[in-house]
Amino acid sequence: MDGSVAVVTGASKGIGRAVAEALADRGVLVVAVGRDAGQLAEVAARTGGSALECDLRQPGSAERVVAHALEAFGRLDIVVANAGVGYAGDLAAMSADRLAELVELNVTAPLQLARAALPVLRAQRSGRLLFVTSIAGALGVPGESAYSSSKAAVEMFADVLREEVRGDGITVGTLLPGVVRTDFFERRGRPYDRRFPRPMPPDRVARAAVRVLVSGRPSAVCPRWLALPIRLRATAPRLYRRLERRFG
Numbered sequence: 202m203d204g205s206v207a208v209v210t211g212a213s214k215g216i217g218r219a220v221a222e223a224l225a226d227r228g229v230l231v232v233a234v235g236r237d238a239g240q241l242a243e244v245a246a247r248t249g250g251s252a253l254e255c256d257l258r259q260p261g262s263a264e265r266v267v268a269h270a271l272e273a274f275g276r277l278d279i280v281v282a283n284a285g286v287g288y289a290g291d292l293a294a295m296s297a298d299r300l301a302e303l304v305e306l307n308v309t310a311p312l313q314l315a316r317a318a319l320p321v322l323r324a325q326r327s328g329r330l331l332f333v334t335s336i337a338g339a340l341g342v343p344g345e346s347a348y349s350s351s352k353a354a355v356e357m358f359a360d361v362l363r364e365e366v367r368g369d370g371i372t373v374g375t376l377l378p379g380v381v382r383t384d385f386f387e388r389r390g391r392p393y394d395r396r397f398p399r400p401m402p403p404d405r406v407a408r409a410a411v412r413v414l415v416s417g418r419p420s421a422v423c424p425r426w427l428a429l430p431i432r433l434r435a436t437a438p439r440l441y442r443r444l445e446r447r448f449g
Contacts (some may be wrong), residue, residue, distance in 0.1 A: 203229070213240040334375050334377050339431045380395075
């Protein structure tokens with residue numbers, strides 16, 4: 202990966218910042234994309250990369266991100282679509298604007314970014330796309346129906362896109378993190394109040410992201426034990442829901 206160029210969205214803080222730093226430690230030139238100019242500047246200084254303040258919900262933003270990477274470093278090898286927002290609460294109480302923002306940032310933005318990056322990656326006959334989704338997209342969390350479905354949509358998109366780019370030298374992967382110690386829960390409208398599982402640091406997720414990119418694996422769960430409830434839900438959905446209602 203040394204000398205590769207990567208775009209990382211949502212890089213101002215949290216998982217995105219940790220991924221940007223982890224990639225830089227592997228010799229990757231990082232384009233840190235986000236909405237906080239001050240924090241992006243810190244990330245760029247730490248990684249020796251470039252910062253781009255950009256609202257991915259805006260039309261043309263995906264093309265702008267790709268163009269910035271090409272202008273700054275002359276190529277684009279890796280795209281980590283990490284930016285996203287959450288929502289916890291009664292769907293009927295969710296405003297139409299909040300729902301639109303969630304779908305635009307969690308679903309439309311990564312799809313648009315992949316679309317804009319594909320011509321460049323195909324021309325190079327190489328590239329890596331990684332979508333940071335969520336365990337909620339595999340399990341479906343009551344009280345987070347909009348968020349869960351948005352992440353599930355990206356999981357399906359990545360699965361199908363992987364088939365579409367077979368033979369193009371492009372890998373497509375997803376990473377499904379569990380509970381991460383960031384301000385995500387403050388912004389989603391409900392704090393994290395469970396004693397288990399305990400939130401993990403963002404750098405643990407970043408290490409998992411690097412492993413997916415290096416290995417070319419189609420998908421990974423972090424922490425790995427969360428693969429167990431995913432399997433249970435897939436094989437015995439009614440049992441899984443009964444256990445979920447009882448134990449949370």
